[in-house]
Amino acid sequence: MTTDTSSAAPCACGNHAGQRAIDIHAHFYPKEYLDAVAAHGEAAGAHFVDLKGTQALKVGPLFTGPIADRFIDLDMRLEDMQQSGVSSQLLSLTQPMVYWADERLADHLSAVFNDALAAAHQKAPEQLFGFATLPMQFPDRAIAEAKRVAQIPGIKGVYLGTAINDTNLSDRSFWPVYAVLEELGLPIFLHPLKVVGMTDRLSEYFLANILGNPFDTAIAAAHLIFSGVLDAFPKLQIALPHGGGALPFLLGRISHGWSVRPECVHLETDPRAYASRFYYDTITHDEKALAYLIEQVGVDRVLLGSDYCFDMGLEQPRKAVETLDVLNDAEKSQILGLNAKELLKM
Known part of the structure; x- marks a missing residue:
């Protein structure tokens, strides 16, 4: 039964108060997943840590916490959605995901999360x-789980890291997974996990997130372009978080490199042209950056996102779209929900 949130004060959402807002970037830690990690993860290096009464989870260099109740409790989430004017959320797991686990545990944790x-x-x-989450470090298992979740109501795509442990998404071992996802019509939403530099130059000042996340997204996108993944799977839909990270602002440099460097000549098409193959969320924290993203890739490739409920996210995700002067009302409606509705067949 849907929770009754009628007592919550609605968001002041301007001229688009009646527009369905679909948030594609919202994180979820179901109790079942946390319990499974607690029961089986210790031997694989997963450790829960107490942060003044709230649990955090550490796996190798990945540290997630505090895992506040709002990540877990669906009633609290629905109340927050009412407050922010978000009609629907696409729930996704984030770090540490399941890539740290052995084959049996990774498969189990994926199934537990997806069933949640x-x-x-x-x-x-x-x-x-x-x-859905897939045990991508074991491609055969990932394929089996993808086929299973494709039959589950409410699953609208899959969530992958920008790298699988230390392996780039361009690796040929993942191509059979992409083939199945394309066939099943399941879009991919990427998210940084173990980012470049997080254990050395970005280890201070929260830079592994502030800088590392957008850099890692650009690295993943570049690998998907230059490796030929996007050419090999033309119907595969991929969404990038945090406004595409550094990618939109480096398209000119990437294009120039392709035109002059022998390492890039195998790609027949200017990599700038591939920018519109991706989708992007609205989490840029800057209206000029969001406007530039839209200018580069087109309004039809941009989707509402919040990063719920991390402090690096947006508490009022609609505001970034509704206050953007470069958009007309129809374009704002596209970003708020119509683009996601079409992509995810909602």
Whole structure:
């Protein structure tokens, strides 16, 4: 049953108060997943840490916490959605994901999380949907889980790291997974996990997130372009977080490198042309940056995102779109929800 949030004060959402807002970037730590990590993860290096009464999770260099109740409790989430004017969320797991686990545990944790997505959708079928987690370090297992979740109501795509442990997404071992995802019509939403530089030059001042996340997204996108993944799977849809990270602002440099460097001549098409193959969320923290992103890739490639409920996210994600003067009302409606509705077949 959907939680009654009628007592919550609605968001002041301007001229688009009636527009369905679909947030594609919202994180979820179901209790079932956390319990499974606690029960089976210790031997694989997963450790829970107490942060003044709230748990955090550490796996190698990845540290996630505090994992506040709002990440777990769906009733609290639905209330927050009411407050922010978000109609629907696409729930996704984030670090440490399941890539640190052995084959059996990774497969188990993926299934536990994905089944929790199904339960969340059953609880609020018009509001909560999910991006499934796959044990990508074991491609055969990932393929089997992708085929399973494609039959589960409410699952609208899959969530992958910008790298799988230390392996780039261009690696040929992942191509059979991409083939299946393309065939199943399951879009991919990427998110940084173990980012470049996080254990050395970006280890201070939260720079692994502030700088490392957008850099790692650009690295992943470049690998997908130059490796031929996007050419080999022309119907595969991929969304990039945090406004595409550094990618939109480096398109000119990437294009120039392609035109002069022998390492890049194998690509027949200017890599700038591939920018519109990706989708991008709205989390740029700067209206000029968001306007530039839209100018570079087109309004039809941009989707609403919040990064719920991390402090690096947006508490009022609609505001970034509704206050952007370069957009007309129809374009704002596209970004708020119509683009996601079309992409995810909602």
